[in-house]
Amino acid sequence: MIFNTNLNAIATYQAGKPIEEVIRVYGIDAKNIIKLASNENPYGCSPLVSQAICANASKVSLYPDDSMVDLKEALAKKYNLNAEHFIIGAGSDQIIEFCIRAKCQQDSKILMAKTTFAMYEIYAKQSGCQIIKTKSDMHNLKEFKELYRMHHPDIIFLCVPNNPLGECLDFSEVHDFLKEIDKNTLVVLDGAYQEYATYRDVNKAILVDVVQEFENVVYLKTFSKIYGLGGMRLGYGIASEMIMEYLYKIRPPFNVSSLSLLCGIEALKDENFIQKSLEQNAIEMQKYEIFAQENKIKYIESFTNFITFFLENQKCKSSEIAEFLMQNGVIIRDLKSYGLNAIRITIGTLEQNLKVFSLLKEKIS
Amino acid sequence: MIFNTNLNAIATYQAGKPIEEVIRVYGIDAKNIIKLASNENPYGCSPLVSQAICANASKVSLYPDDSMVDLKEALAKKYNLNAEHFIIGAGSDQIIEFCIRAKCQQDSKILMAKTTFAMYEIYAKQSGCQIIKTKSDMHNLKEFKELYRMHHPDIIFLCVPNNPLGECLDFSEVHDFLKEIDKNTLVVLDGAYQEYATYRDVNKAILVDVVQEFENVVYLKTFSKIYGLGGMRLGYGIASEMIMEYLYKIRPPFNVSSLSLLCGIEALKDENFIQKSLEQNAIEMQKYEIFAQENKIKYIESFTNFITFFLENQKCKSSEIAEFLMQNGVIIRDLKSYGLNAIRITIGTLEQNLKVFSLLKEKIS
Numbered sequence: 001m002i003f004n005t006n007l008n009a010i011a012t013y014q015a016g017k018p019i020e021e022v023i024r025v026y027g028i029d030a031k032n033i034i035k036l037a038s039n040e041n042p043y044g045c046s047p048l049v050s051q052a053i054c055a056n057a058s059k060v061s062l063y064p065d066d067s068m069v070d071l072k073e074a075l076a077k078k079y080n081l082n083a084e085h086f087i088i089g090a091g092s093d094q095i096i097e098f099c100i101r102a103k104c105q106q107d108s109k110i111l112m113a114k115t116t117f118a119m120y121e122i123y124a125k126q127s128g129c130q131i132i133k134t135k136s137d138m139h140n141l142k143e144f145k146e147l148y149r150m151h152h153p154d155i156i157f158l159c160v161p162n163n164p165l166g167e168c169l170d171f172s173e174v175h176d177f178l179k180e181i182d183k184n185t186l187v188v189l190d191g192a193y194q195e196y197a198t199y200r201d202v203n204k205a206i207l208v209d210v211v212q213e214f215e216n217v218v219y220l221k222t223f224s225k226i227y228g229l230g231g232m233r234l235g236y237g238i239a240s241e242m243i244m245e246y247l248y249k250i251r252p253p254f255n256v257s258s259l260s261l262l263c264g265i266e267a268l269k270d271e272n273f274i275q276k277s278l279e280q281n282a283i284e285m286q287k288y289e290i291f292a293q294e295n296k297i298k299y300i301e302s303f304t305n306f307i308t309f310f311l312e313n314q315k316c317k318s319s320e321i322a323e324f325l326m327q328n329g330v331i332i333r334d335l336k337s338y339g340l341n342a343i344r345i346t347i348g349t350l351e352q353n354l355k356v357f358s359l360l361k362e363k364i365s
Numbered sequence: 366m367i368f369n370t371n372l373n374a375i376a377t378y379q380a381g382k383p384i385e386e387v388i389r390v391y392g393i394d395a396k397n398i399i400k401l402a403s404n405e406n407p408y409g410c411s412p413l414v415s416q417a418i419c420a421n422a423s424k425v426s427l428y429p430d431d432s433m434v435d436l437k438e439a440l441a442k443k444y445n446l447n448a449e450h451f452i453i454g455a456g457s458d459q460i461i462e463f464c465i466r467a468k469c470q471q472d473s474k475i476l477m478a479k480t481t482f483a484m485y486e487i488y489a490k491q492s493g494c495q496i497i498k499t500k501s502d503m504h505n506l507k508e509f510k511e512l513y514r515m516h517h518p519d520i521i522f523l524c525v526p527n528n529p530l531g532e533c534l535d536f537s538e539v540h541d542f543l544k545e546i547d548k549n550t551l552v553v554l555d556g557a558y559q560e561y562a563t564y565r566d567v568n569k570a571i572l573v574d575v576v577q578e579f580e581n582v583v584y585l586k587t588f589s590k591i592y593g594l595g596g597m598r599l600g601y602g603i604a605s606e607m608i609m610e611y612l613y614k615i616r617p618p619f620n621v622s623s624l625s626l627l628c629g630i631e632a633l634k635d636e637n638f639i640q641k642s643l644e645q646n647a648i649e650m651q652k653y654e655i656f657a658q659e660n661k662i663k664y665i666e667s668f669t670n671f672i673t674f675f676l677e678n679q680k681c682k683s684s685e686i687a688e689f690l691m692q693n694g695v696i697i698r699d700l701k702s703y704g705l706n707a708i709r710i711t712i713g714t715l716e717q718n719l720k721v722f723s724l725l726k727e728k729i730s
Binding site: 001002003004005006007010018019020021024035038040041042043044045047049050051053054057058059060061062063064065066067069070090091093094097101102103104105106119123126128183184186215216224228229230231232233242243246249250252253254255256257258259260263 | 366369370371372375383384385386389400403405406408409412414415416418419422423424426427429430431432434435455456458459462466467468469470471484488491493548549551580581589593594596597598607608611614615617618619620621622623624625628
């Protein structure tokens with residue numbers, strides 16, 4: 001059978017190994033496994049979320065409210081915008097897909113950093129788009145501008161802060177950049193880790209007014225990270241009503257489960273949980289930085305809940321270290337698939353991180 | 366901004382009105398609203414499902430197991446196939462989308478019945494496909510064959526039983542049809558309501574071996590109907606490994622929530638709930654048929670959990686009746702958007718159906 005020829009170039013996305021797979025493959029007991037591979041919140045989710053799930057556990061036969069008005073209004077209130085500026089997705093991942101499919105056709109051009117979130121490229125290839133990448137691994141706006149002028153891309157992705165490297169552009173830089181971009185180029189600001197960036201340095205904070213100032217900007221947020229809802233698949237996009245009209249044409253009905261919508265509403269109510277998670281993350285992040293310095297591991301200052309260690313000074317390849325950690329029940333992300341001899345570690349809880357330091361020390365020293 | 370030009374022809378899907386919207390718009394108390402518009406199971410879901418949701422309500426921060434191996438193995442056991450023959454989607458809706466995007470490109474051709482599940486056409490248009498429809502509203506395989514020979518479509522959709530009309534082809538007819546279709550044409554057998562059809566008439570039962578006999582066939586099933594998981598967004602496709610390779614290239618990672626996967630596993634364990642739901646549906650369906658006969662309402666024998674009433678003999682337009690029912694707290698589906706003066710009513714519980722009969726009698730007599 002002949003399939004969509006665009007798919008021939010696609011390798012399937014390598015998701016972080018779930019605990020279930022490590023149990024299966026390595027025969028390690030579930031309670032001894034630490035998953036620091038997918039940048040989940042190690043403190044779980046707000047108790048309000050769990051309570052709401054339980055209270056509604058017998059109502060799952062009814063389709064979700066496809067208008068999603070309750071969650072959109074809660075978000076509108078949070079951002080002081082109208083609900084019409086929001087679209088809800090099964091993770092902000094799905095909004096990335098909507099953006100590409102709403103804007104692009106065969107041979108459209110998409111510009112991104114060399115090393116950034118892998119799904120931009122996968123969705124782009126599915127739609128038969130040309131992918132243009134900067135030479136630098138990290139976001140370099142000078143290179144972005146040059147490539148923009150040369151190629152006039154249909155979409156530009158800026159991942160702020162950037163996954164999997166952790167660096168983050170200042171908002172003032174992003175804002176200046178946006179002024180130079182024509183109104184027919186869609187600029188996607190992926191803010192999946194924005195809460196962490198803002199907490200560390202307020203200059204990194206994307207001001208939501210950006211979607212009103214620039215009608216060609218989509219700002220993405222997720223409930224999968226600091227809000228602790230990775231399992232529920234919930235994220236959202238904020239943009240002008242002009243963009244929303246087209247994103248909604250791509251959105252399938254009932255794209256988010258009813259419990260997920262409910263979780264989002266409850267999660268937004270518990271600012272205390274968010275603040276505590278941010279504080280703990282900052283404290284533990286500092287330990288990783290000190291560990292790296294003490295062990296001569298190169299790292300990038302991270303504005304997220306993960307840190308990327310480059311292993312050029314070490315004896316080991318990233319795959320070896322990742323495998324060694326996995327055998328000891330610690331799942332991290334090997335960045336070999338990005339062409340880097342590097343590992344990305346989610347900042348865990350105090351106990352989890354102590355285990356990571358101990359294992360890493362054993363392997364790299 | 367210039368968007369994907371394929372989207373200009375797309376009208377947004379009209380989902381059945383959720384209870385939340387009726388509360389908002391009509392000011393009716395939630396407990397007085399009966400939703401018979403989206404063919405959900407009126408008996409809810411299995412208690413095993415609710416228990417599992419509650420027991421896992423605090424584990425939502427972790428991403429789902431993207432291999433989905435537990436659910437796929439449960440399905441493999443049910444159908445006596447290998448797990449490699451399955452793909453899980455956010456409703457079987459999402460597998461419809463995967464099929465179209467995996468197989469089709471701009472100007473691919475898709476053949477379907479004139480009046481069938483609306484999402485085939487919407488997803489087809491998103492991908493810039495040409496849509497070919499039979500003249501007959503219901504599935505007419507003679508017309509399908511003629512159009513197949515004339516157009517050599519990339520995909521043929523057979524909805525068995527058909528939503529929103531309720532009729533169902535015999536499996537022997539489907540099987541004979543498949544023999545005439547070349548191996549480069551993907552045939553999607555949408556069996557969202559198969560359990561109801563099989564219960565009413567075993568000749569309607571799609572035998573799953575069909576995906577082994579014909580490597581160009583995808584068989585779709587859902588947890589949204591008889592299994593009572595409409596809110597959780599869960600469905601699946603069964604097909605040859607050749608087809609699976611390409612469907613998996615389109616599938617986004619983590620396309621189904623972790624609780625949804627769990628719900629599917631639990632729902633499969635409770636055959637008793639399914640049997641009771643089927644029995645009750647058959648008893649109540651018969652009441653609708655008798656009501657129609659007594660009131661000279663034209664209807665099609667339905668192999669599903671809904672019935673479609675044609676209003677050509679009545680004084681009312683479908684929109685008037687739908688509006689009247691809505692004002693009285695009963696949500697049904699007006700089929701005006703399908704170009705029919707007809708209404709589709711989900712078969713509810715005994716009490717719900719009594720209210721429907723009483724209101725309908727008031728309006729149409």
